[in-house]
Amino acid sequence: MTGNAMPSDDLNDSNSTPEAREGRGPDGLTEQELRRGRAEWWDDAFTALLLDAMPDGPFRLVDLGCGYGHAATTLLPAAPEAQYLGVDLDPVRAAACAELIQPLGGRARVVAGSALALPMAADCAEVVLSVSTLMHIDDVPAALSEARRVLRPGGRLVAVEPDNRVQMFRFDGSLPGLDRAFSALFARLTSLGKPAHPELGPQLPALLGAAGFDQVGFRVHMTQSAHAEPAETFLDRVSGVADVVAASAELSEQEPTLLECRQVLAQLREQLAGHEGYSVHAVPSWRCVGVA
């Protein structure tokens, strides 16, 4: 998840036009912010979480909101018989992704299009994947219904979305003031709808059930960025998270919850100055699987 984006930084309403703000995608993030975030928290454990939800043998996978192809580049090497089709609302991202995944060969392709009107026939895929994309879509039931349309009977939707209200920061112990300040910041984003659904994760099982998916199962995985480092490095990174949140959701610098985060960070800079320690920023991600 944000600057250093954890699923938490995946902010903004993707239903706005992709060119709404120069240099920012429909999720409100710049290319650098999105890629830096993925580098920070998309680790082998996260890849294993996705692989664990895939069927055995050959399958065709549609990746909703493929971004810069992190799912393709991490999953396909471990699934040699899988065919991948990435879809992204932002044609610039779709083009960049197509170039990035070229080394994977003809089994990986990308098209520009919306998760609400997928440019493909019914019953054409065994898996539809969404990693931090549904949270950016206003009408999640409509996106789930469209996912069901393209899934073959028995195919599965695999959706992984964060619960950004739960922010866990640690530096050689708990930092409850920082947890609370960021939780309040994300509560504010929820009330603004920027992104559309910052706390979508825990709502996923019920939404999949209501959309008609069967055998709905879910588990919670902590996406995390964990380091041994000087306190200053940790606090710089967390400040970067707040910066990305503010920029992607177009918050005023006077937004009280943002000011509170900055104030808590400033206090911690004083308290922890010169310390080396073990830092964590973790956010729960809900992986939900439903059968069409």
Ligand SMILES: C[S@@+](CC[C@H](N)C(=O)[O-])C[C@H]1O[C@@H](n2cnc3c(N)ncnc32)[C@H](O)[C@@H]1O
């Ligand atoms: C936070 S990024 C996640 C990218 C990728 N799934 C990953 O985890 O690296 C969300 C992506 O969804 C795309 N997106 C947003 N709304 C969409 C929609 N309605 N249809 C298709 N893609 C959409 C954005 O352009 C963005 O690339």
